[in-house]
Structures are given as C-alpha cells and as structure tokens.
Amino acid sequence: MTIAGVKNNKNKVLGKIFNLLFNNIDIVIFCIIVYIKLMSYEKDISTGYLDHSVIFPIAASILILASFSFLFKGKNRISFLYIADIVLSIMLIADLMYYRYFKDITTVAAIRNAKLLQGVSSSVGSVASVKDLYYVVDLFVLLPLTRIYKKRRNNVISLPKRLVSFIIVLAVGVGINACAFYRVSKEQPTLLTAMSNRIYLTNMIGNINFHLVDSYNYISNSIKNSKELPEERLKAIKTFLQENNKTTEENxxxxxxxxxxxxxxxxxxxxxxxxxxxxxxxxxxxxxxxxxxxxxxxxxxxxxxxxxxxxxxxxxxxxxxxxxxxxxxxxxxxxxxxxxxxxxxxxxxxxxxxxxxxxxxxxxxxxxxxxxxxxxxxxxxxxxxxxxxxxxxxxxxxxxxxxxxxxxxxxxxxxxxxxxxxxxxxxxxxxxxxxxxxxxxxxxxxxxxxxxxxxxxxxxxxxxxxxxxxxxxxxxxxxxxxxxxxxxxxxxxxxxxxxxxxxxxxxxxxxxxxxxxxxxxxxxxxxxxxxxxxxxxxxxxxxxxxxxxxxxxxGKDMLNGDSQKVIFRNGSFIDGENLYVSWSNSYYDLKSGAKVKETEELKKEKDEYTKELGYSDDLLNHNLINEFSQKEQK
Missing domain, CATH: 3.40.720.10 (Alkaline Phosphatase, subunit A)
Incomplete structure (x- = not known):
C-alpha cells in the first residue's frame, strides 16, 4: 500500500471517530455533566472522608440512564437527555434541602407525605442555598446549544444499531452496579433491604442507585406487607416484646x-x-x-x-x-x-x-x-x-x-x-x-x-x-x-x-x-x-x-433496670459505653470520644439492634397490635 493510501485510510478512521463523537456528543456531554453533579452531591452529604469507590456505581447508574437514549431517534434523543438532566437536577436540589433539614435522604414514602409539609414553606426556604444554582446553571447554557445541535445533526442511526448500542451500554452499567451492590451486601448484609442507614448507603452506591433501590423496596414492601407474616416471624416478635416488657425486680x-x-x-x-x-x-x-x-x-x-x-x-x-x-x-x-x-x-x-x-x-x-x-x-x-x-x-x-x-x-x-x-x-x-x-x-x-x-x-x-x-x-x-x-x-x-x-x-x-x-x-x-x-x-x-x-x-423504664440502650432510626446506637455512628460505620468511646475498633460483641449488638428496628417495622406494617390483641381476647 502506498503512503497516500495509508494516509487515506488514516483519514477515514479519524473521520469515523470524529463522526462517532459528533453524533454522540450529546450523550458524552450528558454523562460528564451528570457525573460532576452527582459527585458534588456526594461531597455535600458526606460527613467525613468520601469513599471514592462510589465513582463506579455513579458511573454505572449514568450509563444505565444514558443507554435508554439510544432507543430514541436523533432529535428526540437530545430532548430525552435534556429532560433527564432537568429531572436529575431538581431531584438533587430537593435531596440536598431535605438532607439539610432532616439529616436524611428523601424516599418515596417521604414524598407521599409531601402534603404534610404545607405551611412550612418558610422552613424549606431557609435550607435553600444560592449554591444550589450550581446544579441548574448548565440547563441554561445547554438550551441554545441543543437547538443548534439538533439542526446540524442529520445522520439517523438505524434501529438495529441503536438497539445494539442500548444493550451494550446497559449491560456495562448493570455489570458495574452488580459488583457495587455485591460489595455492599457483603459489608452490610441488610443495608440494601432494610435501608436503616440511608446516608451511608447513598455514599456507597450514589444518588440515582439509592432512589432505584428505594423505589424497588417500596414496591416490594407494599406487596410483601399485603401478605401475612410467617408464623415463625410473628413468634419472634411476640417473644421479643414479652422479654422487653418484663418488669424488673426493682419497683x-x-x-x-x-x-x-x-x-x-x-x-x-x-x-x-x-x-x-x-x-x-x-x-x-x-x-x-x-x-x-x-x-x-x-x-x-x-x-x-x-x-x-x-x-x-x-x-x-x-x-x-x-x-x-x-x-x-x-x-x-x-x-x-x-x-x-x-x-x-x-x-x-x-x-x-x-x-x-x-x-x-x-x-x-x-x-x-x-x-x-x-x-x-x-x-x-x-x-x-x-x-x-x-x-x-x-x-x-x-x-x-x-x-x-x-x-x-x-x-x-x-x-x-x-x-x-x-x-x-x-x-x-x-x-x-x-x-x-x-x-x-x-x-x-x-x-x-x-x-x-x-x-x-x-x-x-x-x-x-x-x-x-x-x-x-x-x-x-x-x-x-x-x-x-x-x-x-x-x-x-x-x-x-x-x-x-x-x-x-x-x-x-x-x-x-x-x-x-x-x-x-x-x-x-x-x-x-x-x-x-x-x-x-x-x-x-x-x-x-x-x-x-x-x-x-x-423502650425501657428509665427509673428501673440498668438498660442504657438508645437506638436511632438510621441504625446508629448508644449502649451506655459506646456510640455507633451508622453513616460512617464507626464506633466511639462515650467517655473519651476516642474511636473504637469493631469487636464481635459490638457487631452482634449492631445486628440485634437492626433486628429490633425490623420488629418494630413489621409490627407497624402488619398492624400486629390489633392482631395480637384479638388473639388474646379469644
């Protein structure tokens, strides 16, 4: 092959790469912008050292979202990405405001309670920050650019090619997510289902994945709670309550x-x-x-x-x-x-x-x-x-x-x-x-x-x-x-x-x-x-x-017994000697404030308290006080 031929082939390859980038520049820009926003959010809610392994599930969640854009034709794809950016930006700002007020992450159940927030608009306004505009400034910059790009983008990719691109990008995203979720399940076996520590979970899998898991759990729990609890679980809850409500020898x-x-x-x-x-x-x-x-x-x-x-x-x-x-x-x-x-x-x-x-x-x-x-x-x-x-x-x-x-x-x-x-x-x-x-x-x-x-x-x-x-x-x-x-x-x-x-x-x-x-x-x-x-x-x-x-x-009688147990809804607890902080998964000595390494005894205590929160959830989800009292009357 002549030198001219080599140059010609090189130009063709560069041309194809350029066309590939140009035809997908909307997806590339979307992924970069959303990644920056999600990482900024993680830093805003991180209470200490940010575990940078969250980069992978964040990237995976963006790939999964972006993969669906391949199902749309040219101009419609740009509209899809722009609308997705708007929705994500609003969601991140809402999550930040909720975090500042409640020290927690927004959930589906919390959104259901939104009507109860009527009258506290001033409170919501007080946790809003000018810095939040950072999450929407790109929307104003990109709006005219999307219009220009729509006019200049003429190539329409065939449906088979779009489907292949969709499947490949989706598979990569799901694969990375599967690894991240497996890691969480090994470190905190009940975290993905109980979600007792929502901030820590978000810092491990990212905001988008958190909301996907929360939505799945909400739907799953709604279906599960419509069914009766197994007799073994009922017995465990009743046994716990009987033990917990025993009167002490002191009076x-x-x-x-x-x-x-x-x-x-x-x-x-x-x-x-x-x-x-x-x-x-x-x-x-x-x-x-x-x-x-x-x-x-x-x-x-x-x-x-x-x-x-x-x-x-x-x-x-x-x-x-x-x-x-x-x-x-x-x-x-x-x-x-x-x-x-x-x-x-x-x-x-x-x-x-x-x-x-x-x-x-x-x-x-x-x-x-x-x-x-x-x-x-x-x-x-x-x-x-x-x-x-x-x-x-x-x-x-x-x-x-x-x-x-x-x-x-x-x-x-x-x-x-x-x-x-x-x-x-x-x-x-x-x-x-x-x-x-x-x-x-x-x-x-x-x-x-x-x-x-x-x-x-x-x-x-x-x-x-x-x-x-x-x-x-x-x-x-x-x-x-x-x-x-x-x-x-x-x-x-x-x-x-x-x-x-x-x-x-x-x-x-x-x-x-x-x-x-x-x-x-x-x-x-x-x-x-x-x-x-x-x-x-x-x-x-x-x-x-x-x-x-x-x-x-x-709870326990404060004036009798020696229990000093304090369990918080997010999974943190106090046992009278130690403090466990769930969102950073760390222990402190209550007297000195020095960090304490997790022992088998502390791990067992953490598991027991997580189980206790689960018992209370089951009691509420299945209206068990009504069920137990009816059985006692028979």
Whole structure:
C-alpha cells in the first residue's frame, strides 16, 4: 500500500471517530455533566472522608440512564437527555434541602407525605442555598446549544444499531452496579433491604442507585406487607416484646402517679445545650433552669426522630414504637390499632386530651389522635387565634388558653400539649427580638436563641400558673424537647458557640440531646439523672408510675433496670459505653470520644439492634397490635 493510501485510510478512521463523537456528543456531554453533579452531591452529604469507590456505581447508574437514549431517534434523543438532566437536577436540589433539614435522604414514602409539609414553606426556604444554582446553571447554557445541535445533526442511526448500542451500554452499567451492590451486601448484609442507614448507603452506591433501590423496596414492601407474616416471624416478635416488657425486680416509683393528673409538654425545637447556658451574660432559658432545679432532670435524653420529625417525637412518647422506616408514621400508619398512653389511661377512667395551636390536619393529627384514643383534640379551631407567630397560634396565647381549658377538665386527666412558636426557622425573632445575643446577632443560632428564650418565658409563666392554681399538687408533669434545633448544615455555628475544637461525628452526637424534666408534687425527687435515655423510654417510665400494663413497648423504664440502650432510626446506637455512628460505620468511646475498633460483641449488638428496628417495622406494617390483641381476647 502506498503512503497516500495509508494516509487515506488514516483519514477515514479519524473521520469515523470524529463522526462517532459528533453524533454522540450529546450523550458524552450528558454523562460528564451528570457525573460532576452527582459527585458534588456526594461531597455535600458526606460527613467525613468520601469513599471514592462510589465513582463506579455513579458511573454505572449514568450509563444505565444514558443507554435508554439510544432507543430514541436523533432529535428526540437530545430532548430525552435534556429532560433527564432537568429531572436529575431538581431531584438533587430537593435531596440536598431535605438532607439539610432532616439529616436524611428523601424516599418515596417521604414524598407521599409531601402534603404534610404545607405551611412550612418558610422552613424549606431557609435550607435553600444560592449554591444550589450550581446544579441548574448548565440547563441554561445547554438550551441554545441543543437547538443548534439538533439542526446540524442529520445522520439517523438505524434501529438495529441503536438497539445494539442500548444493550451494550446497559449491560456495562448493570455489570458495574452488580459488583457495587455485591460489595455492599457483603459489608452490610441488610443495608440494601432494610435501608436503616440511608446516608451511608447513598455514599456507597450514589444518588440515582439509592432512589432505584428505594423505589424497588417500596414496591416490594407494599406487596410483601399485603401478605401475612410467617408464623415463625410473628413468634419472634411476640417473644421479643414479652422479654422487653418484663418488669424488673426493682419497683422504684411503682404506682406513684395513680390518681394524679398527667401533663406532658412537648416543646418545639428545645435542644439540650441551651439549658443552664448563657449568651452575652444572660441566661438563655432562665425559667426552665429554675424548674430543672425543682424536677428530676435527665441530661442524657436523646431524641430519635426520623422523617416524621415533630410527629415522630409524639409517636414515640405516646407509644414507645420506633418511627416509620421511611416517611411519617402519623401518616402511613394512621389506620393501625395502638396500645397508647392515652388508651391505657382511659382504661383507668382518665379523661385524655391533646392540645396544639396549629391546624388540625397538620401531620395528620386529627386522625392520629383518634387512633391513639384521645377523647378530644383541641387544635387551631378550638382556640381564639388572637396572636399568630410563624406556623400558628403563639405559645403565649396557646398556653394561657390551654390552662383555662384544663381547669374545666374532669379529673384525673392526661393533657398532652405541643408548643409551636420556637419552630424552625424561628420567626418569633420578628416580634420578640429584644433578647441580646451579642456576636450571634443575625446568625442562625442567634435567631434560635431568641426564639427559645421567648418560648422559655411562656413555659415559665405556664408552669408558675399551674402552681398558683393548685394543679401541681395533684399532677405529674413531663416536659421535653421534640428534636434538634440546629440542623447539621449549621453544625459549625453550634460548635463555635460551645467552644468545641473538634467537629467529628462524636462531637455532633454529644449535642443531639433534648431536656427531659419530670416534676412531682412538692418538688419531690428533684435532682439530675445522668443515665442514657431516649424518647422511646418515656411511656414505659410513665406506665410504671401510673401502674399501666406493658405489652407492646420497645423502650425501657428509665427509673428501673440498668438498660442504657438508645437506638436511632438510621441504625446508629448508644449502649451506655459506646456510640455507633451508622453513616460512617464507626464506633466511639462515650467517655473519651476516642474511636473504637469493631469487636464481635459490638457487631452482634449492631445486628440485634437492626433486628429490633425490623420488629418494630413489621409490627407497624402488619398492624400486629390489633392482631395480637384479638388473639388474646379469644
């Protein structure tokens, strides 16, 4: 062959390569842009070192998505890729906003609960960031380019060639994904199905794969939950509940509350770090500090909320059941039967009432309070909305009007009150901003300190009035915070406020506590209890104090026994000596904060706690309290 012929062949090969690239430049650009977005997202949600092996499943998921574009003809293919880019960009921004607020990943069940987020648009807006525009800027740049490319791209690839390209690219993507999923299944055998640790899972398989797995599990679980559980599984759940609800040999405070009123106050966003703390020389919560000294105070009381946030705190405190695996139990399981605190007290001839200054349908409360056997629910329409702050009736007006209602309640009664004004994003600041927070003025944490200072003042007046009216003489009061006030996205402000030099997972967990005060008549039993406890433990503790039966509780009595178990919905846990952080799969010594290597004992403990979460899920998914109680009646 002549030199001219070689050059001619070389030019032909280069021409074919050029034509191949030009005819597929839309797919190449799509893959590069989506890859950059997905990796940026992974870095945004990564709490520590990013495992770069996630590159492979991310690339695989992009190939799988891009493979479907080969099924479309020229111009339609470009439209498909552009629309896919739009959908992915919106999904990533939504996921980031959800992560900043809930410290979790969006799921199908959470999307089903989207209607429950009406009225919190201001909260959603507060977690939005200008940086999020990064995920959509390419859409504006590419729009004119796609139009130009559509005009110049004339070659139409035949259907057989498109099918071959589709199959090859899809097979490569599926193959890489299979390897990634196998790796996860070996490291964390139940993670892909239980999804108990969604952040860690997303950091291992990428965002697109996570949503595919979540959708598959949602559909699979819906089908599975429509079928009866095997008898062996039912027996295992019942055995666990029987063992967990055995009374200990100790009988501290047994029946001490019988015949007394029970007043439970759930305070919006009351986080533990503000108690006995000052800012600019002033006490942040002077009234609660005063009542802490008159009460039994638990300073290691952890919140355990998940996707249901405030409603999860209510759910756990009144039922001692774990939050829903995904979404909100208040919505998903509103048709279930419950052996709730209100139900048990009603059986002892108590009048039971829930009071809250927001709309009755918010978090599906109008349905769930009935399901939990409350005699009455006093929501927004039961109050004179004479002062509105943020989402609803101000705490000042709500607590004053609630007291008037409680005066007319038939005794003994159980009153469950949920405050509202200190709700994120802390709009109480607008009307009650006279609390001087010094250098924190205008910051996220500064606004929170002002908001909780306002709520503290209203709680102080309410508690003082209960005392003046003589109600406290025949009442036990439980007051606790529902969940975090400072989201992970603002963790650095919290660490700075607390003069923390470290910002690791152990330091973060140190501040995921909420106050719990148990007040007894005559300020009896005042003191600090340092035991590790949680929201799941409130009902079992009150059940012992009010001599109520214990059958379906996953928590433990805080005043009896030596359990210091705290299990979080994401799979993290505390056992009294160690902290396990699920999203980084790491252990810490609770006293020193030093990292601890996983032992066989710790691994066994982790497996047992994962199994416990599964038992609670099965109990909710299959309405087992109803099934078990029916069998007992026969």
């Amino acid at each position: 501290n405070f047994k029946g001490i509350g019988e015949g007394k009123n029970l007043i439970v106050i759930q305070v919006e966003a009351l986080q533990g770090f503000v108690i006995n703390q000052k800012v600019n020389g002033q006490e942040i919560t002077p009234n609660l500090n005063r009542w802490v000294n008159k009460s039994m105070y638990f300073d290691n009381y952890f919140y355990q909320v998940a996707g249901g946030n405030t409603s999860d705190a209510e759910f756990m405190s009144n039922n001692s059941l774990y939050p829903a695996q995904s979404g909100a139990a208040y919505y998903t399981y509103s048709g279930n039967k419950y052996d709730s605190l209100a139900s048990s007290l009603k059986d002892k001839n108590y009048y039971t009432a829930a009071l809250h200054g927001n709309s009755e349908g918010f978090w599906n409360r109008n349905v769930m309070y009935k399901a939990q056997s409350f005699d009455d629910f006093f929501g927004e329409h039961s109050f004179n909305v004479d002062e509105k702050i943020g989402l609803g009736l101000s705490d000042k007006s709500f607590l004053n009007q609630s007291l008037e209602k409680m005066k007319s309640f038939k005794q003994p009664y159980y009153s469950f009150l949920v405050t509202l004004t200190s709700h994120f994003p802390y709009e109480a600041v607008d009307k009650y901003g006279d609390f001087n927070v010094g250098e924190y003025e205008g910051t996220f944490i500064g606004n929170y300190l002002k908001a909780i200072h306002y709520t503290d003042e209203q709680l102080g007046q309410f508690l003082d009035n209960l005392e003046k009216e003589g109600i406290m003489q025949n009442s036990i009061i439980a007051l606790y915070g529902d969940h975090f006030a400072i989201p992970k996205d603002n963790a650095q402000q919290l660490f700075k406020f607390e003069n923390e030099s470290s910002s690791d997972d152990y330091t973060w967990f140190k501040y995921q506590k909420v106050p719990l005060l148990l007040h007894f008549p005559g300020d009896e039993y005042a003191g600090v209890n340092h035991k590790y406890t949680c929201q799941m433990d409130l009902y079992p503790t009150l059940a012992n104090m009010y001599n109520l039966p214990r059958q379906y509780m996953f």
